[in-house]
Amino acid sequence: MPSRNNPVSVVQKRKPVSSTKKKRVSSKTSRTFRKVESKHNRPMSNWLRNVLAVIIIVCFSIIFYYFFVRPYTYRWQTCHGRKEYGVCIPCGYDVHGIDISHYQGKIDWSKLLQNKDTDFPLHFVFMKATEGGDHGDDTFEANFADARDHGFIRGAYHFYIPNTDALKQADFFIRTVKLDSGDLPPVLDVEVSGSKEKKELQKGIKRWLDRVESHYGVKPILYTSYKFKTKYLNDSIFNTYPYWIAHYYVDSVKYQGKWDFWQHTDVGSVSGIPVNVDLNVFNGTLEELKKMTIK
Template sequence: MPVWLRNLVAACIVLVFFAGFYWFFIRPYAYRWKPCYGQKEYGVCMPCNYEVHGIDISHYQGKIDWDRLVHNKDTQFPIHFIFLKATEGGDHGDDTFVQNFGKARQYGFIRGAYHYFLPRTDAQKQADFFIRTVQLSKGDLPPVLDVETTGKKSPQELKTAVKTWLDRVEAHYGVKPILYTSYKFKMRYLSDSIFNAYPYWIAHYYVDSVKYEGKWHFWQHTDVGSVPGIEKEVDLNVFNGTFEELQSLLVR
């Protein structure tokens, strides 16, 4: 092979490699480095035109300094609500849930509890485990089902399992649960009219606005928030409505 041809092939391989690296590893997160033309808070550019803000936490955030965290109620983007991970699968509880769930109420935050769904585990068992773990009170957010994987189930099997959990939990608490999943996951696996009746919490990062065309209630807009009182990065959320509309969702 001539030297010039070998060099050309090598250059093409390098070009393809860098193009692929950019497409799969840089492009999806490019929004992080875009100039912030709006207002910045918690280390990120905040979405415009939303008055109700919140966070979600789990054991990953470690020990919370609640005395510092409560001061975020007085910032330009006050934190009104906190979702906390309670359970996962059929038998794994988040070891920070009980303490933090109590602290959230004590410090005046609107609180909610979520379950991380494992499709391979019996949905009824998962629902019953959540019910045994989480005691909701008047003024709490509805329970949340976090669905992020298929567990190699078919779309129909997944839908059936998800609906089983939702029905069992709704029957117990007397309120429709919130369904959490990413924009792409919902469109691919849970795009069914039977789920339109549930409040939707959409995870959609590194975009200026929600692209989902259906009705949604909460938007998890970043996973790299920096909130005083929490050492590690935290997810930031907004509610799609007024504070009074948020209150209308709460357990009565």
């Protein structure tokens, strides 16, 4: 039995952990943390990164081709006919012309006249005169006079704004454009529908056409794209007007109805004009074009 002077504690003291054991625990804990961390921060494997890169490149290429290459592939195709003014000229048409506005800048009409001596001479020029109810093209007056002075068959067009009163637009065009004998009929350029429903859009267009026809005594020419015509103006009443179709980068007109002019490109390079210009053909002979003019 122990003595009263040297008692042994009932509770045993905890032995201190050796430094070696501490190191083993610390090392094990560190490895566990690194393992968990590596699961979350493990770098993407090379094959997965390469697959994602290929998918991104393919998607980008498809989008780029669809929006920026496909619409213009016709430019790089082999011409089935002849090349002039920097583009393939549609086969089977003898009467060529251009349409211009302030976007073409200052035109050298003497140089432009020289294009009558090419294999595909230019015979007619359409010019933008007005837009909406109060906006006039600031080059129209000078260009319209120069076209007549240099012997071109000339025409004038109005850019239609659906949300502006049709009669206001028609009267503005009438005040601006004085057509003479030998000029082509007035043109209504319709490219946008605005906020109008189809029937309401058609009603406004018809009001413009009727007002202008009543003033000039000749049916106006209706200009619009192939898609717009078939979507919004496929009513038989609009088929009674001469049709000027806009249809780019194709070697033939796909429209099944009757048409008189075809705007086949917007990237023509013509001597006398500092920038690209729209090129057109007339669906007939030069004599037939002259018969179409105002008497």
